[in-house]
Amino acid sequence: MVQGKDIILISNQMLDDRYWTSKQYITMELIKNNRVLYVEANYSFGKLCSGMMGKKWPVVPFGRLQDVTDNLYVLTPYPRLPYRNHFQWIGWLNQKLLLAKIRRAAKKLNFERPILWTFLHQTADLIGKLDESVAIYHCVDDWPERFVINKMGRRSIIKVDESAILEKSDLVISVSPRLLVDYEILKAKYRFIENGVDLNSFSIKDTSPQIPIDMNQISKPIIGFVGSIGDWIDLDLYKHLLFSFPNYSFVMIGLNERQKEIAQINQHPNFYYLGLKPQGKVVDYIQHFDVCLMPFNHSRIAEGLLPQKMFQYFAMGKPVVSTDSSPLKPFKKMLYLAENTEQFVTNIQHALEEDHNKMIDRIEFVKQYSWANRIKLYNNAIKEILN
Incomplete structure (x- = not known):
């Protein structure tokens, strides 16, 4: 040491x-x-x-x-x-x-x-x-x-x-x-x-956690994303998901670097951009997500990402659906990797239906990180x- x-x-x-x-x-x-x-x-x-x-x-x-x-x-x-x-x-x-x-x-x-x-x-x-x-x-x-x-x-x-x-x-x-x-x-x-990942902060602390005020009126299931909304995020994929699951709620939290596009998507009745949250509050939102997303495009930046948010999602036992890329392949047993839009849609459904034991597997797996x-x-x- x-x-x-x-x-x-x-x-x-x-x-x-x-x-x-x-x-x-x-x-x-x-x-x-x-x-x-x-x-x-x-x-x-x-x-x-x-x-x-x-x-x-x-x-x-x-x-x-x-x-x-x-x-x-x-x-x-x-x-x-x-x-x-x-x-x-x-x-x-x-x-x-x-x-x-x-x-x-x-x-x-x-x-x-x-x-x-x-x-x-x-x-x-x-x-x-x-x-x-x-x-x-x-x-x-x-x-x-x-x-x-x-x-x-x-x-x-x-x-x-x-x-x-x-x-x-x-x-x-x-x-x-x-x-x-x-x-x-x-x-x-x-x-x-x-x-x-900070295992002390990103963990399941309460089996019945209080819902953040700005999520009070958002219906389940909630498909969530936390992170910077930069050019590596596939917003066309997001639009497709909104139409594919009109009865699901899609929540985005993080630094918005694409304000015009997010403002347009925000017109969809099942999309909610909740802004950038303080570090200590992020976990309160993730805890209420049913599925977490990493909707990357196939740009050079996206192809190189091995994001911190993935380990945070794992630490909370959440099922994660992500665009496939070479850095993420070693984690394929913990992730739902999608090679195309149709597979992304299918994987969200699989993630919602998964066995409870997978949540425990992810929590144990991420301890090494x-x-x-x-x-x-x-x-x-x-x-x-x-x-």
Whole structure:
């Protein structure tokens, strides 16, 4: 077990984001035995202005260093210059500014030979400049594809940046076997480690749970989805399901990145978009789902997904119907995988009729994917690199 270490974890999220991902969960596990400096997302000046105008980006006291709890310190960097993924020199300058801020924070905290653990593809210039004992790049997304789809960068620039951090890192962790396939990575430093699940939060706590207020009037059965509604979600499939099951209720919860399309689908009488829910409340909604969905399309991003939500669904024993893809095939005994729209429809019906024992099987199966067990795998990989 790696313990008694100082760790600088560079995230692309604020620590108190409404919906937690691997960064926050990993941090909470690491601080049990180590000191962690959690470096929050440094939003651009453009997003800062949007926040001031009441948009979705928060306005926070940039530049602060907080002592949050035992072993956990949070650094909120100053806003970065925009267009970092469009022009190499802007990305380089942003890294210089971020490096200076992290150095000051690490010095103030008396960090010694820290582990540098970054989730950002554009942080290669930090490696070797923080007196780190080991540098880890934790890849959780197909950044060249994601940023281009969202019109947030040029593929060539992003791939140059990611190539640089893959070369400089001592350890590379990928959450899906389909990520990073375009790069040559030394096998000795590459580890495929799936996402995990917080078994304490995502569990069946009550056999008769209270129904959230905004689900009070939604009739059963409820077919639910939780997660970001991005370009990798097959909304045409969703429309087909709405017509195929007019007496079923379809609920979506999460960050809506396709507002116009969701607004149109929301006209259907059996569709309910309930917005983005706080982290601690998500489980209350999943508990009332009869079937959980992962309705992905066949885009490059979707084909590489091995999502955290799947493990959360499993932890609550829920039957899951998903579009088929190679990263999901190892879980086919726990999932209902569909190769086409017709099979997706059939699988929803099968999921509603399944035996109760399958719920128990999923709950037992997913225990190996607890964040505590993920940390053991990270620890083993780090020790191998350090040795």
